[in-house]
Amino acid sequence: MSNLILKESPLKNFHVLLGAKFINFHSYNMPLNYSSIIDEVLNTRNSVSFFDLYHMGRLLVKKSERINNLFSVSIDNIKYSKAKYALILNDRFTIEDDIVIYDLDQYFNGYFLVVCNAVNKEKNINILKENNIDVIDVSDDYLMLAIQGPLSEKIVNDFLISLFNINIDLKRVYFYDYVVIDKNFVLSRSGYTGEDGFEIYLDYRRMLKLMDFLLSNNVKGAGLGARDVLRIEAGLVLYGNEIDNNTNPLEANLSWAIKNSYFNKFIENTKVNKKLIGIKVINTKKVPRNNYKLYDFNQKEIGVITSGTYSPTLSIPIGLAFINLDFIDIDNVIDYKGLIENKENFIFKIDKLPFVKLNYYKKITK
Numbered sequence: 001m002s003n004l005i006l007k008e009s010p011l012k013n014f015h016v017l018l019g020a021k022f023i024n025f026h027s028y029n030m031p032l033n034y035s036s037i038i039d040e041v042l043n044t045r046n047s048v049s050f051f052d053l054y055h056m057g058r059l060l061v062k063k064s065e066r067i068n069n070l071f072s073v074s075i076d077n078i079k080y081s082k083a084k085y086a087l088i089l090n091d092r093f094t095i096e097d098d099i100v101i102y103d104l105d106q107y108f109n110g111y112f113l114v115v116c117n118a119v120n121k122e123k124n125i126n127i128l129k130e131n132n133i134d135v136i137d138v139s140d141d142y143l144m145l146a147i148q149g150p151l152s153e154k155i156v157n158d159f160l161i162s163l164f165n166i167n168i169d170l171k172r173v174y175f176y177d178y179v180v181i182d183k184n185f186v187l188s189r190s191g192y193t194g195e196d197g198f199e200i201y202l203d204y205r206r207m208l209k210l211m212d213f214l215l216s217n218n219v220k221g222a223g224l225g226a227r228d229v230l231r232i233e234a235g236l237v238l239y240g241n242e243i244d245n246n247t248n249p250l251e252a253n254l255s256w257a258i259k260n261s262y263f264n265k266f267i268e269n270t271k272v273n274k275k276l277i278g279i280k281v282i283n284t285k286k287v288p289r290n291n292y293k294l295y296d297f298n299q300k301e302i303g304v305i306t307s308g309t310y311s312p313t314l315s316i317p318i319g320l321a322f323i324n325l326d327f328i329d330i331d332n333v334i335d336y337k338g339l340i341e342n343k344e345n346f347i348f349k350i351d352k353l354p355f356v357k358l359n360y361y362k363k364i365t366k
Contacts, residue, residue: 009054010143010204014211018221026118028055031223038312040226041233044193045313045356048149049222050214057121058142058201060111062134070131072249073101074260078112080105083176083188087249087257088116088124093266095243095252097124100190107183111136113201115144117239142184143207147219148197148230150359156187156198159213164206175360189361192227194234194354196361229309232320235278235354241290241306242276242320251322252276253353274303274322275330278355279348281317281340285310288319288340294348295339302327302338313356323350 006029009015015022020031031052033040043049061067068074073086080103088096097120102113116124121139128135147155153170160166168179168187175196178188184203191197202210228238237243243252250272258267281288288308296302301324308319328336333350340346 007055009052011052011054011145011207011211014215015052015221018215020221020223023224025055025224028118030055031221033223033225034221037223037225037229038310040220040222041229041312043220044149044195044222044226044230046150047220048147048151048155049220049226051146051148051222051227053144053146053199054139055118056139056144057114057116057118057124057137058139058144059114059116059121059125059128060108060136060138061114061128063110063112064133066131066133068260068262070127070133071099071101072258072260072263074262077259078103081177081179083178083190084259085176085257087243087254088120088127089249089263089266090245092245093248093263093270094245095239095247095249095254096120096127096245097239098237098243098254098257099124100188102178102186102188104180104183104186107180113138113186119240141203142186142201143204145200145202145207145210146191146193146197147200147214148191148193148195148222150196152195152197153361155214155217155219156200158217159210160187163209163213174363192234192236193230194236194356194358194360195230196359228307229312232307232309232318233311233313233354233356234358235320237276237320238307242322248272272325274324275328276306276353277303277321277323277333278351278353279305279319279321280314280351280355281319281346282337282349283347284345285317286346287317288321288346288348292341294321294323295342296327297338299339299342300327305340311355318351318355319348320353 023032100115186201292305294303303323336350
């Protein structure tokens with residue numbers, strides 16, 4: 001019997017009050033759901049939900065030219081007030097993690113705030129130290145909460161004014177913009193749902209006030225179950241499913257995340273054997289599960305499911321999958337049909353990603 005002691009979110013009492021069911025997520029005891037996962041997905045798409053993201057790693061990483069040999073975004077491309085999605089890459093040009101980088105400017109002079117996946121936090125710390133880059137784990141100094149959905153801007157504006165007497169013109173804070181309010185309060189317009197929303201890094205005392213505000217204003221919680229469905233609908237990758245250290249950025253459709261000349265030589269010399277695609281199940285409500293195999297109608301194996309779910313937004317089962325380019329012409333792949341697990345009653349069709357319209361709040365350019 002395992003004696004593993006799970007890490008508990010400092011916000012656990014709120015989750016218990018809301019009737020959350022919990023799950024062991026990489027040694028963190030996190031809410032899986034509060035009501036039904038379907039209801040939480042639809043509430044996020046149509047209204048607003050909060051997500052406790054305590055499990056995400058939060059690291060201060062010393063600014064160093066050595067980062068340019070690890071991060072897919074070079075130091076000179078990381079600017080104050082604009083977050084950067086990036087990959088940690090190894091010398092095989094495969095993915096060790098995907099991260100978001102913030103430059104906190106004068107508050108942590110000489111350091112970036114790097115947000116990483118729970119499963120990779122210790123590995124990332126070791127990789128950075130092995131490359132003589134100073135790193136400090138501040139995961140317990142900043143709690144992390146996401147507020148996501150079309151009503152998120154109103155909720156965030158209301159709590160900034162009523163709780164903290166802070167007036168920010170959020171109409172001028174666009175997707176992946178962030179505001180450093182003070183050393184322990186960062187407000188980022190970002191998220192992992194495909195909806196407009198915010199991710200908030202805040203000290204414990206003020207986060208408790210924020211949670212009281214959210215509950216008193218009937219903002220509903222959403223757990224890791226809904227978060228996973230939302231990100232699949234939005235065509236977003238998850239480490240351990242779509243990306244890992246056996247997958248390169250080109251295969252996972254992440255070449256756009258490379259803004260670093262150091263990795264150009266890898267792009268030019270990397271063979272792409274597989275490609276990430278989206279599938280819809282067209283003749284059953286059965287859900288495609290991770291590692292289910294894809295076949296053509298001649299019973300030849302052509303790919304594998306990496307993530308599958310029932311989509312409450314589309315009312316059909318969907319999935320993300322890698323397709324083998326030896327058998328498929330990627331330029332003519334849309335609407336291609338085949339079999340899941342080689343079963344004639346389990347037919348898929350390849351569709352465009354994302355499955356749903358992305359509602360990020362972006363600046364309109366003429």
